[in-house]
Amino acid sequence: MKLIVLLIIAVILYFIARSYKTEKFANIKLDIKEKFEGDLMQHEAGLLVALMAKVAKADGEVCELEAQLLKHTLNDISRHFENQDEIREKLKDIYKKEKESFNNTLEICQNLYKLTKNNYQKRVKIMEYLLNLAFIDKDFSNTEFMITEDIAKALQIKTEDFQKLVNAFETFYKKQKEAEGISLEKAYEVLEARKDDDSNIIKKKYRTLVKKHHPDIIAGQGASQNIIDEATNKLQEINEAYEIIKKSRGE
Structure with missing residues (x-):
């Protein structure tokens, strides 16, 4: 359950930097490491990566910025575990498998909801991280909106909270585009x-x-x-x- 620490740190880094450079998600260190040898699809780490795969592939392709963010995320999540090399390979396998189909998206969300049922703010932070991935190429497509909206509903995130996150990302990128x-x-x-x-x-x-x-x-x-x-x-x-x-x- 310590995975949320990783998510919170990543989101905090975003707000501090006001930028989506992928290196901001690198080198996140945790003092306590977890030993896990079970099915990662029953763990927050595996479920998060599975949802990242769905969002990254929502518009039909994974852009370079998305690929870099995914790479750093897999590295940082795996460093949370004692058996990090094994975990990283398993997470890579989950990503490769889950990006091929959207059929089980609801099931993944339901499993993640069960693990985070008593922590609404944790689910909001997870949603914020997924939206970060969707927006990172500066083009939040209708398909990406639909899948992230479906994920938000399945995680029982309030509509106003989801829209508030979307608006925040849209405002950020609008200002960035104006500056450019x-x-x-x-x-x-x-x-x-x-x-x-x-x-x-x-x-x-x-x-x-x-x-x-x-x-x-x-x-x-x-x-x-x-x-x-x-x-x-x-x-x-x-x-x-x-x-x-x-x-x-x-x-």
Whole structure:
């Protein structure tokens, strides 16, 4: 039952960092380790991984961010056990098996509910962790909403509490997207370009600005050290802007 400690720590790390970088879930240490040799599908650890498999595969594929989070989670959960190598392999097997079908999702939820029946807040934290996984690729699809909603109902989580969690994640990613949008807008401004310019025009403007602000060229013109330093900073800004624009265009 100590698995909830892992979940709580992970969620706390999220709120502290306000970011879903997978490394935030790594290196969680517990002083007391459990020895378990039974069926992990009767243990919170196995049931959690099974539900993670359902959520990760809900939209048809497991993205790289989801895969990384799953990898770190399996590592951190297995370190909770004395026989961690054995447990990790069993959890991997559970994940591989459970991502292939959604038919037993309700049964898994019912088993998890039995283990957490007297701890509502624990189930809310589990739900928060599953939503973290669903949102990590920044695209909370209708399918992901439906399966997480079904899980929440089966775990007897109040509708208002589930919606509150969803709203919190949506607000976070909306703000993050807005911040990225401002950054992209600034990048076009730095390159003296427009969003509807094609890639060749962007590249041409980038090269023109590099030649104009390259510190070696400025130095060769006999400029003072202060001007050279300003050119160095400007060139860095130009390079960063160009990388942001290329990334936004998938180049």
